Every structure is written in C-alpha cells, then in structure tokens.
Amino acid sequence: MTDVALDIQGCTVAYHDTPVLWDASLTVPRGTITGVLGPNGAGKTTLLKAVLGLVPVASGRIQVFGDTYAAQQDRVGYVPQRGSVDWDFPTNALDVVLMGLYGQLGWFRRPGAHENEQARQALRDVGMLDYTDRQISQLSGGQQQRVFLARALVQDADLYLMDEPLQGVDATTERTIMQLLHNLRDAGKAVVVVHHDLHTVADYFDRVLLLNKRAVASGPVASVFTDANVSATYGTEMRASTEAH
C-alpha cells in the first residue's frame, strides 16, 4: 500500500497545438490537503481534468494510488467548478447529491431509501438538510457549492479533486467548507483544491502547487510558498507575505 495518493510526472496538455499545461509534476501524499494556485489560464482546471481523463494528456505519467486512474476511479471524488453546470436544470438539492451514487448503483437501478438516507446524511454534514427539496436555482452560490461538496462526500472517496470549491461563497460558508476538508484530511484522505486567494494559503493547506503552465514550485507550504516563488508564478506584483488581517 502506497502513501502517495496522486503522482503526476511531467504532464503536458495541449489544445489545438497550444500547450495549456507544460511538464507539470505534483505528488500528493495521503492525509494531506494541497492547494493549487496560479493566475487565470495557468492550467489549474486542466490539471484536474488531466487526472480524470477528461482532457487528453500529450505526454507524462499520472498515477493514482500507484495505479492507473481507470483502475482506481472508484476512489476518486470530483467537485467541478460551480459555473460548469446549468443551475436552472429542473432538479432539487437531494437529487444532485444522489448523482454521487450513480456509479455505485450500476446500470438501470434507481436510488432507493438507502441511497436517499446516505444523501440526506451528506446534506446534514454540509449544513444543508433544510434545503433537501429546494430547486437548485433557488440556492445561493455558497449553498450550490455545498450541494456539490455533499455529492462528493457520498462517494466516500480516498482522493478528492476540487475545482474552486470556495468560489463565490461567503465567509461563514468558507469556514464550514474548510472545516469539512480538514476533517477529510484528518481521516487520512488526500484533498487537492484549486484555490485563488493567496492570503489564506498558509491557514488552509499543508502543501501547495504554484502553477503557471509549468509547475513553478510544489511541496510543503512552509518551504515552497515564498515571495520569490509567488512572484515567479504571478509576476512581480504579488507576494506570499501580503497578509490581509
């Protein structure tokens, strides 16, 4: 049994001959939470999609629990960007969370009482039990984010890939979500979070990947999240130590 949940080595992804991710590497141990940071268009979402096989990888090697992604698919949970779906879709919060169980259910079987209870428990965990039957377009951005999180929780995965789970949420919701993610880490799971706020990196993450098409630096926050590395990632204006308190 390996202690490495996710291992990306020299991963390159191109759209129409334009590289959007260039020779990127990342190692994610179990029981850690990793922040992926970088400017817009740095390839953060692409990196997650490359792991999930949603975009073709031109070169490089990606291993999940020392194996191929396809073989370990059941152990990987995914929280896509909130803006990637149409929230006016005719469905409610419970139904979206149930989608996390569709893979385990198998063909033709519909979710029953057991699955409903699992989904309700996940909604309770994210503080959304009161909104079970709410049409999803009537939820706020933070509530929609928590529904997506609950959908990933019911999967009971060992590696979670989350694309901007804090985007558009208020301060209270942000604290709730981070507490949940830290609980996952403490339970021995590996969590990878695409993040955009430099000020909170030191509080939220154990490890960080600074990405700008190439992996500028990756490793423990204490040793990697330096002014020099942040400048090299974002340009000269940004500094890691610009604390906003």
Added chain:
Amino acid sequence: MDLLYELVTDYTLRTVALGAALLGMVGGSLGSYAVLRGRSLIGDAVAHAALPGIAGAFLLTGSMNPLVLMLGAATTGLAAALLVETTAHTTRVPYDSALALMLSAFFGLGLVLMTYLQRHAGASQAGLDAFLFGQAAALVTRDVYVMAALGGIALVMMLLLWKELKLLSFNPDFGHSLGLPMQLLNGLLTTLIVVAIVIGLQTVGVVLMSAVLIAPTVAARQWTNRLGRMVALAAGIGAATGVAGAVVSASMRNLPTGPTIVLCMGAVVAMSMLLAPERGLLWRMGGPRTAAPSSSNSSFSTSSPADS
C-alpha cells in the same frame, strides 16, 4: 361533438390523430434532453439531413415502405449529427457553425436528389415531396404501427437509462468521473432523438419537425421544476397538441396538418410562458410579493444567483 364522433369513426382522421399523438409524445419526451443540454437545434439539423436519406432510400430500393424510408432518414440524420459533434470537437469551427453547415449541406443534397427523382423516377406520384412539409392525410395504419413500435422502443430506452441520461444532461464531466461511458450515452441519446425525428417526418415534414422537439419541452418547463414531471408533461402536451392540430386541420378546408400541429404547440408555449406560476410573465410582473430570489431565473438561462 361531430368532430369527436368523427375522431372515433373516420378512418383518416383517426389514423392522423393517432400518428400525431405518437410523434408529439415521443418528440416531447426526448426533445426535453436536447433542450436541457442547450442543443435544441440538433433536431433541426437531423430533420433537414433526413431528406437525402429518404430520397436515397427510394432511389436505391424503389420502395415506399415506411420502414425503408425511415431507415434512410435515420442514416443520414445520424451521420449529420455525428459530423456536427466531430467537427465541433476536433476543429476550431464552433458548434453552431458546424450545425448550420451540416444542415444546409445535407438539405441541399436532399433537394438535389428530390429534383432528380421527380424528373426521372416519378417521385411526385410516389409522394416523396410530402416529406418536405409533411402530408398527414397520407398516413395509413401501417405507418402508425411503425411509429408506435419505433417510438415505443425509444421511450423504453429513455426510461431504462433515466439516471444516466439525467447526469449526461446536467453534468457530463462528473458522470465521466464516476466511470460512466458518457460518450456512448451521448451517442445513444442522439440516436433516440433521431428516432423521435424520423417517425414524425411524414406527418410534420423536415422543415418544421424541430418544433415538435422544442415546443412541448419549453412549455412543460414553465410549469415544473422536476425532470420527471417535465418529461411527462412534455409528452402529454406533445400528444394533446398533436391530436388538436389533426382535429383542427380536419375541421377546416385547406388547413395543412403538420403546420397546424406546430401552431397549436406554439399557442401552448405562449400560454405557458405567460401564465405559469413563478416562471410566467404575469406572475413575475405581479407585485413585490413575488420578488423572491428565484424570480430572476427565467427560462433556460445559465444564470446562477450570487451568494447573499
């Protein structure tokens, strides 16, 4: 009352009404998925692209058997749909341009073949030109049986794959991450939509067929926020407006059935968008009590409310 009596006793009217109900029901159900995925116009491309298939099938076999013609229609319709997807996926041509391109290219080929057939093989006597605008009066019992069988298979497939198709429509990337073959499901859904289209072509015609997929869904969406109820309601609206169109066109001289059905559907859409609770225009104009956070989410926008 005379009309109701005729609906039961008159062979032509009964056949036409049954056929129209079937195509409305199947089109309304499967059209829901096309509309929810923001691909309403794929039906238009498939329907227009069916024309060269119909002409080609007649050219090759000389047969007017509905199954033969539908097979031809499905072949070119599906080919066009796949070409649209492949072009949009692998080149820099945007989806809507690829769609317009395939629609006109296939339709152009269809018109060329029809013209050739009319000159050389007597296609006008054979009634092939009816496929352009539809000719419901030409429906016979055999046609209705074929429509019922094919439409029934498509609906059963839809019900069996209910949760997979829901996921495909809402969040295909997430479905892929669960290990579900989303590409395969996408191909299957497209095939089911092609079936829904080809069974309606003889009645409604290639030009107006896309309305049968879109209109019942848009109307149904106004009344409910649940997918199951929406698909059922779209099927019901499709069937009811199909029968209504058939009856209205039979009650007046020189009123074509296909366009009348489409007009009936349009009327139900207009009524729904006006009157439906929460989403309807009147409801949303009806004072401060209705100014709930949800009221800004109209029709099929991708808007998402800001965090409050």
